[in-house]
Amino acid sequence: MSTDTAAMAPPPAPALPTVRTPAELRARVAAWRKEGLRVGLVPTMGALHEGHLTLVKRARDLADRVVASVFVNPTQFGPNEDFSRYPRDEAGDARLLAGAGCDLLYAPGVEAIYPPGFTTTVDVGPVAVPLEGHFRPGHFQGVATVVTKLLLQALPDVACFGQKDYQQLAVIRRLTADLDIPVRIEGVPTVREADGLALSSRNRYLSAEERRQAVTISRVLNRLRDTLGDGSQPVAPAIAQATEALTAAGFTRIDYVAVVDAATLAPLERVDRPARALVAAFLGRTRLIDNLALGPDIP
Ligand code: AMP
Numbered sequence: 001m002s003t004d005t006a007a008m009a010p011p012p013a014p015a016l017p018t019v020r021t022p023a024e025l026r027a028r029v030a031a032w033r034k035e036g037l038r039v040g041l042v043p044t045m046g047a048l049h050e051g052h053l054t055l056v057k058r059a060r061d062l063a064d065r066v067v068a069s070v071f072v073n074p075t076q077f078g079p080n081e082d083f084s085r086y087p088r089d090e091a092g093d094a095r096l097l098a099g100a101g102c103d104l105l106y107a108p109g110v111e112a113i114y115p116p117g118f119t120t121t122v123d124v125g126p127v128a129v130p131l132e133g134h135f136r137p138g139h140f141q142g143v144a145t146v147v148t149k150l151l152l153q154a155l156p157d158v159a160c161f162g163q164k165d166y167q168q169l170a171v172i173r174r175l176t177a178d179l180d181i182p183v184r185i186e187g188v189p190t191v192r193e194a195d196g197l198a199l200s201s202r203n204r205y206l207s208a209e210e211r212r213q214a215v216t217i218s219r220v221l222n223r224l225r226d227t228l229g230d231g232s233q234p235v236a237p238a239i240a241q242a243t244e245a246l247t248a249a250g251f252t253r254i255d256y257v258a259v260v261d262a263a264t265l266a267p268l269e270r271v272d273r274p275a276r277a278l279v280a281a282f283l284g285r286t287r288l289i290d291n292l293a294l295g296p297d298i299p
Contacts, residue, residue: 047201076142216249
């Protein structure tokens with residue numbers, strides 16, 4: 001019996017090489033470059049799930065070697081947000097990354113990223129102002145600064161980010177274009193549970209009841225797409241209906257339900273161009289975000 005069980009167990013994933021400083025990361029990447037290999041980067045905050053692993057697999061398709069970073073970046077959390085309780089599990093993350101075909105884990109400490117005397121920040125401008133930028137002041141400055149640093153430390157050919165954080169993806173596209181950082185930014189479609197809930201490290205905060213309520217976000221996004229996608233209906237009444245549906249499902253605070261231009265994130269009255277519907281709402285203390293393309297998607 002025990003022999004059978006042992007025979008059926010999956011083989012252990014090989015240990016994943018791990019580096020913790022920019023200098024060690026650069027040395028590894030430089031060695032690959034010398035061999036003419038293409039390098040992919042997948043920045044994460046850890047507590048990995050299938051969504052993150054899909055980014056790693058996409059990076060594998062586009063590059064010869066893949067680096068994943070795991071860094072819970074303090075500067076992108078507000079004072080009343082969940083930085084200190086954000087889930088951390090480096091050993092579990094390393095096992096998952098190795099199984100997904102990642103070649104190197106970059107897991108710096110806070111002092112490796114923000115050494116004493118650090119003061120520079122990256123401010124991206126209008127695309128970072130509405131939505132998340134409005135409800136999480138300073139968030140995108142923290143994201144833009146750390147992503148700029150990670151890109152300049154790793155100098156990858158391609159970096160993969162999830163469409164799950166749609167505005168973040170737009171901010172990163174803007175900053176790499178504006179700062180002439182020579183990297184392809186690849187946006188990867190959102191991975192969902194069977195019922196439609198977008199995978200998120202924060203889903204583990206949800207109680208069983210909240211988990212049942214959470215699915216309403218993807219339902220209202222689908223309804224917005226079905227109602228507004230052909231451009232025949234005005235946006236405002238559909239947003240009001242979506243907001244009511246979230247409240248009725250038990251969401252305790254709704255930061256926004258928005259329908260915006262897919263590229264500029266400017267609000268739309270009608271879906272007469274590529275558009276995105278976005279939601280941010282709380283179940284208890286847990287803040288969930290999700291979004292969906294309305295009409296034709298843009299890459
Ligand atoms: P995080 O660890 O939450 O900072 O996310 C790291 C990267 O994974 C970001 O580019 C996210 O957009 C992406 N990501 C998070 N959840 C998903 C998901 N459900 N599907 C696809 N990508 C995701």
